[in-house]
Amino acid sequence: MKRQILIYGACGGVLIALLKLIEYRFLVIEHSIEIYGGLIASIFALVGIWLGLKLTRKKEVVVVKEVAVTAAEPFKINQEKLTSLGITKRELEILELIAKGLSNREIGEQLFVSENTVKTHSSRLFEKLSAKRRTQAVQMGKELGLIP
């Protein structure tokens, strides 16, 4: 949490600096205050939206999404297997992305974490699934009803 506050603080500083920069440029060329204000407004609105998104992204409520499956059975994930094997949400998430054929790097980009983190998760996942390879993990996951 401390880190986040620091980051936000830094962003604020940068933005203020940016503000100054824009301000002087516009003052020098004697532009209308409306344009100036509008610009600042839009920039900060965008930043705000980004901030809002960022802030709520992590919350990720424990709502179980019931996605409409095409024609096939709705696929109910096997919660017992999941808990009995001690597989966490994050690990399951990564298993799904692996099954989609993504590389560790791509998974990292998609989840906004480093490739190393993905590797750590997948290693633990493989251990829990007794899999030696990601393809095997996908196969096991399907058999155990962890992924569709």
Place this chain on the structure above:
Amino acid sequence: MKRQILIYGACGGVLIALLKLIEYRFLVIEHSIEIYGGLIASIFALVGIWLGLKLTRKKEVVVVKEVAVTAAEPFKINQEKLTSLGITKRELEILELIAKGLSNREIGEQLFVSENTVKTHSSRLFEKLSAKRRTQAVQMGKELGLIP
């Protein structure tokens, strides 16, 4: 959805009006542009945050859809895709073993060929499936109906 857009539009209008108001007041009393800009910035940042929160709150809405189930069909391999992509018997065979989670070495042992041969086949297979990884090839194969 239309109503939302209208609401947002109205909000925008109100904000612009507010902007004008603040602008004139501050201009009249000859306040510094910094305060003015900062005020606009913070207002819009807040609005942005609010917007961001509002936009992402929808995520939590759960839509439960019960879809009619079709009985599990025995899986008929898609011969057209197979020929149109120019995938040979051997390559399909290897795709199936890849989907089972076997390594190249294991596939070679099972088919009584060298690992290098397996690699050659899989390379060509990946090219035909536009896949970069074996996991991706498996995913494509499933989508195209080449494997169950």
Place this chain on the structure above:
DNA sequence: GCCAAAATCATCCGAAAGTATGACGACACA
């Protein structure tokens, strides 16, 4: 507030996978 679990990230290293290229024999088929 404290503690355990979960998540994050890093580094090193070896194994596996994938790319590129060339080669050779078998077989079909025109």
Place this chain on the structure above:
DNA sequence: TGTGTCGTCATACTTTCGGATGATTTTGGC
């Protein structure tokens, strides 16, 4: 008899994976 496809194999090289380990941060429950 030449041509093309398929299957086989090899070498060399790059990239990706996976294991092992240690560390820090975040989160959730008590």
